[in-house]
């Protein structure tokens with residue numbers, strides 16, 4: 370049985386990390402395996418993120434978020450992080466039938482390095498292909514939030530990293546990237562209104578995941 374890859378995407382401060390943890394908790398409480406009625410019972414849930422989902426990735430993350438670098442260098446380091454992550458964590462988990470909830474994946478590179486930095490989109494697609502071996506998410510939850518609102522959330526939290534500190538125009542181009550991707554891939558990217566309070570966003574996500582379970586065959590195993 371092949372597992373499922375569910376990815377959370379969006380601009381800075383849209384609430385991905387909060388919602389990823391909320392979905393994992395809601396599905397698995399209290400044992401770390403799926404317990405929610407109607408879902409594939411007993412299936413383990415893995416939570417992970419990019420960059421930084423592996424030991425090597427943790428080192429790459431420190432470089433990526435901490436150091437100034439040329440845009441092509443940034444692109445290649447994100448691709449390296451993803452290649453390691455897919456090989457070491459995501460593919461083995463999916464092969465074992467686990468559900469993988471991942472904070473950012475291929476669409477972030479298109480949005481940030483493609484639309485944000487202005488790097489060649491065809492090259493990014495090729496690098497994503499190399500890094501993932503063609504693996505695409507079963508479902509991408511795009512947490513849609515006004516850029517300024519997201520940045521004000523991260524600024525309230527303090528400790529902004531190198532990319533969060535980029536100017537507003539950069540983040541608006543990133544937003545355009547996510548909007549374009551959602552139009553291009555409606556079969557896997559579902560927009561979620563992330564401007565509501567956290568519990569309401571969690572409820573909306575749960576409904577979308579429920580709807581997507583229908584065509585996923587391992588629902589039948591419950």
Ligand code: T5A
Pocket residue numbers: 379380381382383384385386387388419420434447472473474475477478479481482522523526530532533563564565566567570
């Ligand atoms: N990147 C990544 C690329 O450029 N290319 C790539 O290919 C990849 C994979 C990752 C950076 O790397 C870039 C994108 C990023 O800039 P990161 O630290 O992981 O760095 O940054 P983010 O992924 O943006 O994570 P953040 O933690 O900054 O944002 P989240 O996860 O969207 O938001 P979250 O859940 O941490 O919440 C942020 C704040 O808002 C509050 C939370 O309590 C928190 O304080 N909040 C809400 N407040 C009000 N209402 C709600 N509904 C709220 N939800 C959360």
